[in-house]
Amino acid sequence: MERLFLSRFLFQTNEQKVYTMTTKTTTHEFQAETKKLLDIVIHSLYTERDVFIRELISNAADALEKFRHESLTATDIFDAHVPLEININLDEKNHTLTITDTGIGMTRHELEANLGTIAHSGSNTFLAELAEAAKKDVNLIGQFGVGFYAAFMAGNRVLVQSRSWEGSEGHEWASDGSGSFTITEMPGLHRGTRVIIELKEDAQDYATKWKVESIIKQYSAFVSFPIKLEGETVNTVQALWTRNKNEISDQEYTDFYKFVGSAHDEPMYRLHFAADAPLAINALLFVPKDNFEILGFGRVEPGVNLYCQRILIDQHSENILPDWLRFLNCVIDSEDLPLNISRQSLQDNALVGKLRRVITKRFLKFIDDEATKDPEAYLKFWKTFGIYLKEGVTSDYEFQKELGKLVRFESSKSEIGKPVGLADYLLRMSPDQGEIYYINGPTRAAIEAGPYIEMFRKKDIEIIYTMEPIDDFVLSHLGEFEGKKLVSADRADLAIPETEEEKKQSAEEGSDSLAAGLKESLLSWLKKTLEGSVQEVIESKRLVDSPAMIVNPDSYMTSTMQRVLAASRMEKGMGVESSKKNLEINLKNPLIIRLAELQETDAEFAADVAKQIYDNAMIQAGLVVDPLVMVERNYKILERAVRS
Ligand code: ADP
Ligand code: MG
Numbered sequence: 001m002e003r004l005f006l007s008r009f010l011f012q013t014n015e016q017k018v019y020t021m022t023t024k025t026t027t028h029e030f031q032a033e034t035k036k037l038l039d040i041v042i043h044s045l046y047t048e049r050d051v052f053i054r055e056l057i058s059n060a061a062d063a064l065e066k067f068r069h070e071s072l073t074a075t076d077i078f079d080a081h082v083p084l085e086i087n088i089n090l091d092e093k094n095h096t097l098t099i100t101d102t103g104i105g106m107t108r109h110e111l112e113a114n115l116g117t118i119a120h121s122g123s124n125t126f127l128a129e130l131a132e133a134a135k136k137d138v139n140l141i142g143q144f145g146v147g148f149y150a151a152f153m154a155g156n157r158v159l160v161q162s163r164s165w166e167g168s169e170g171h172e173w174a175s176d177g178s179g180s181f182t183i184t185e186m187p188g189l190h191r192g193t194r195v196i197i198e199l200k201e202d203a204q205d206y207a208t209k210w211k212v213e214s215i216i217k218q219y220s221a222f223v224s225f226p227i228k229l230e231g232e233t234v235n236t237v238q239a240l241w242t243r244n245k246n247e248i249s250d251q252e253y254t255d256f257y258k259f260v261g262s263a264h265d266e267p268m269y270r271l272h273f274a275a276d277a278p279l280a281i282n283a284l285l286f287v288p289k290d291n292f293e294i295l296g297f298g299r300v301e302p303g304v305n306l307y308c309q310r311i312l313i314d315q316h317s318e319n320i321l322p323d324w325l326r327f328l329n330c331v332i333d334s335e336d337l338p339l340n341i342s343r344q345s346l347q348d349n350a351l352v353g354k355l356r357r358v359i360t361k362r363f364l365k366f367i368d369d370e371a372t373k374d375p376e377a378y379l380k381f382w383k384t385f386g387i388y389l390k391e392g393v394t395s396d397y398e399f400q401k402e403l404g405k406l407v408r409f410e411s412s413k414s415e416i417g418k419p420v421g422l423a424d425y426l427l428r429m430s431p432d433q434g435e436i437y438y439i440n441g442p443t444r445a446a447i448e449a450g451p452y453i454e455m456f457r458k459k460d461i462e463i464i465y466t467m468e469p470i471d472d473f474v475l476s477h478l479g480e481f482e483g484k485k486l487v488s489a490d491r492a493d494l495a496i497p498e499t500e501e502e503k504k505q506s507a508e509e510g511s512d513s514l515a516a517g518l519k520e521s522l523l524s525w526l527k528k529t530l531e532g533s534v535q536e537v538i539e540s541k542r543l544v545d546s547p548a549m550i551v552n553p554d555s556y557m558t559s560t561m562q563r564v565l566a567a568s569r570m571e572k573g574m575g576v577e578s579s580k581k582n583l584e585i586n587l588k589n590p591l592i593i594r595l596a597e598l599q600e601t602d603a604e605f606a607a608d609v610a611k612q613i614y615d616n617a618m619i620q621a622g623l624v625v626d627p628l629v630m631v632e633r634n635y636k637i638l639e640r641a642v643r644s
Contacts, residue, residue, distance in 0.1 A: 052197075101225075461496065
């Protein structure tokens with residue numbers, strides 16, 4: 001942060017000399033995106049008008065934080081003596097509202113750059129999303145933080161007078177929000193920024209004290225600098241997170257959450273903890289009610305506010321928590337971090353790594369405890385934020401053990417729509433079962449109608465249903481849970497030992513099955529007929545009713561994973577790489593028994609039947625077949641069926 005500011009400062013003073021020597025007032029066009037934003041702000045956001053005060057106070061507080069941070073190390077500071085505070089003054093007669101801060105201020109160049117463009121990266125997507133949200137629900141607008149331009153929701157004209165902390169002459173920025181703004185030199189200002197809003201006719205109550213005071217209480221109670229309204233301090237400056245848990249009321253927590261999360265509801269969970277070892281930490285974490293990424297708001301910015309000794313070091317910090325916890329809103333304060341740490345050096349700071357580990361583990365443990373205490377509430381969390389935890393499993397090895405406890409899936413023994421955890425599975429499993437089984441399919445009904453769970457049903461073994469394509473990646477990344485391997489039921493080498501009773505039973509049933517000679521010739525004929533499509537054709541030990549199924553000799557990939565990877569290869573124009581499968585056939589199935597005979601009397605027709613069985617099994621595995629070839633063959637078979 002420091003380095004960044006310094007270079008900007010050098011660059012700007014040079015630039016400014018040119019300006020101040022040559023012009024007094026200059027006129028500038030807003031950037032095209034800014035014009036669009038202003039249009040939305042002015043024409044569709046009037047129902048959420050109050051937020052403009054929050055936005056301007058938050059800018060003032062940011063400017064004060066930046067100044068405080070700079071002043072820790074800088075020696076040459078302009079107006080060093082003025083107190084750090086925000087003053088709000090109202091003029092009911094002239095209909096103006098003025099917000100003044102003694103923060104870092106802006107040079108001429110900064111006024112032009114910061115108040116003429118939109119700082120957001122990808123501002124076009126931002127605009128599209130904003131316009132969309134404005135149509136849907138204006139309450140969601142608060143989440144966007146339209147920033148400084150919100151001033152035009154209430155103002156006909158907005159003036160910004162500012163003088164930078166490095167002492168160069170001050171300037172006034174002025175605009176009516178229509179298309180351009182002017183910048184004029186303005187000598188004699190103090191350090192900081194004053195925003196004067198000339199209120200629109202229908203917004204004149206923003207010059208009344210009770211109105212402004214109630215808005216400040218609602219949105220800005222936790223700003224860490226005094227806010228003075230007409231000379232009277234209206235907020236109590238306090239770092240809630242450093243106070244003792246027992247002395248904080250639920251209401252205070254909720255108010256604070258609304259402040260840090262720009263939220264208007266209550267959080268789903270909150271975790272407040274202090275630790276001394278291995279690091280001194282005060283942390284306050286909130287899980288919001290909604291997942292804004294799912295609601296179509298694009299990727300959310302990480303919600304970590306990093307403090308050191310109550311001084312804000314980094315907002316929306318990307319370095320503190322893992323990326324997959326970006327949905328949390330939190331304050332993390334650690335006295336052990338050096339106060340003057342720069343944003344770049346946060347990235348590879350060993351202390352920061354430690355901080356991440358401690359807080360992440362603590363949060364995951366907390367969530368796990370909550371899941372035990374109130375499983376219903378946890379399921380709500382899982383439905384809303386489970387996708388982030390899945391992202392965590394597949395992208396971050398560090399916390400897999402903890403994340404394994406938190407994943408939830410439906411299973412053959414769960415109620416519909418009520419996913420269960422792996423720990424529940426272990427509790428139900430018989431002591432001689434060595435592995436945890438799962439199978440992917442598009443829906444519960446499709447899985448239960450398919451061949452893969454037949455044997456599990458027969459033996460009364462629980463099997464997990466993974467119904468999202470990503471789930472197989474999740475379970476394969478996890479690898480195991482509490483020492484039990486996670487195994488996909490479409491693996492070729494799946495071996496579930498037979499019970500004594502089953503052995504006896506199959507010895508008795510043996511007579512219905514094909515004679516040994518016939519069996520060998522059928523298997524080798526099938527392999528030849530399906531050459532190019534299958535690697536092996538084998539007698540199934542696990543099919544109960546279905547004639548055949550596809551299994552994977554490659555034990556690390558399920559059919560679903562292959563399908564997903566193939567689709568992504570196609571998308572990238574890399575062509576499909578077909579990995580060969582094994583076909584397991586059920587020698588007790590009447591269709592297969594008849595096929596063995598048919599193969600000797602009418603090899604051509606038998607070949608069509610064999611290929612159709614293979615295609616059907618591929619479809620049941622969720623894999624792709626050539627639909628044209630399949631349908632043509634199917635008609636051929638049907639035609640023969642109606643003839644006989
Ligand atoms: P954001 O606060 O998200 O960056 P804003 O639109 O609110 O976006 O403000 C744009 C930029 O203008 C800020 O990033 C900051 O650089 C500058 N700015 C706005 N208000 C002030 C202020 N009171 N003091 C100093 N700089 C300010
Ligand atoms: Mg802002």
